[in-house]
Amino acid sequence: MTNKIPTSREFAFIFDLDGVLVDTSKNHFLAWKKLAQKFDFELTEKFNERLQGVSRLDSLDLILEAAHVEIEKHDKLKLATEKNIFYLESIAELNENDLLPGVLDFLKEAKRIEIPIALGSASKNANLILEKTGISPYFAAVVDGNMVTKSKPNPEVFLKAAELLNYDPKRCIVFEDSIKGVDAAVSAKMHVVGIGTRNKLNEADLVFRGFQYFKAYEIINWYTIM
Numbered sequence: 001m002t003n004k005i006p007t008s009r010e011f012a013f014i015f016d017l018d019g020v021l022v023d024t025s026k027n028h029f030l031a032w033k034k035l036a037q038k039f040d041f042e043l044t045e046k047f048n049e050r051l052q053g054v055s056r057l058d059s060l061d062l063i064l065e066a067a068h069v070e071i072e073k074h075d076k077l078k079l080a081t082e083k084n085i086f087y088l089e090s091i092a093e094l095n096e097n098d099l100l101p102g103v104l105d106f107l108k109e110a111k112r113i114e115i116p117i118a119l120g121s122a123s124k125n126a127n128l129i130l131e132k133t134g135i136s137p138y139f140a141a142v143v144d145g146n147m148v149t150k151s152k153p154n155p156e157v158f159l160k161a162a163e164l165l166n167y168d169p170k171r172c173i174v175f176e177d178s179i180k181g182v183d184a185a186v187s188a189k190m191h192v193v194g195i196g197t198r199n200k201l202n203e204a205d206l207v208f209r210g211f212q213y214f215k216a217y218e219i220i221n222w223y224t225i226m
């Protein structure tokens with residue numbers, strides 16, 4: 001008798017990056033907080049939820065609006081660059097140990113059962129983070145902030161990932177930690193698993209607090225019998 005490995009090509013997985021695979025959400029938060037001090041704006045964790053999954057320039061616009069600061073486009077670009085410098089400094093030592101609990105085992109299992117995997121992130125630093133944490137080889141396709149023009153909740157980033165994988169959106173399962181990211185997946189007509197709390201990610205089909213609490217094959221089984 002052969003030990004046949006079960007395979008699943010029925011569905012593809014699309015992962016968000018910050019806050020799903022790596023705990024870089026807090027680095028973004030602290031970098032924005034430091035920048036916002038320049039114009040005496042106290043950036044709270046609650047306000048930060050509005051920035052999750054949102055592009056760098058759109059995030060800056062939200063902060064400037066809340067702080068009642070009006071500046072020229074040229075100065076906005078300078079501030080966005082400054083924030084990115086703070087952010088890059090804070091992730092200089094990032095490595096495989098910074099992957100969130102259960103992520104590596106989950107990716108390994110998904111690969112073993114042959115589920116195609118893509119990244120759908122708003123971050124322009126996504127490839128750098130995949131390299132630093134050593135998980136690049138798991139991704140058949142990477143769509144990052146350099147490849148899209150519209151921020152989540154617009155579905156562009158996920159639709160592009162599905163296109164690169166050559167999968168129908170209805171056969172894609174997105175893993176997301178942000179409200180806007182969940183909304184983007186829903187509007188792409190994809191399935192969506194929330195990483196966080198049901199309270200926050202109300203529109204997701206399933207919600208788990210982290211990848212250590214479920215297996216890739218359980219997700220596939222759940223959507224297969226749905």
Ligand code: B16
Pocket residue numbers: 016017018019028051052053054055056059084120121122123124125126145178
């Ligand atoms: P960058 P995700 C998003 O990544 C972050 O959630 C968001 O806070 C950040 O502003 C955005 O990437 C842009 O990142 O400044 O590195 O280009 O959650 O979509 O993976």
Ligand code: MG
Pocket residue numbers: 016017018019020052053176177178181
């Ligand atoms: Mg995220």
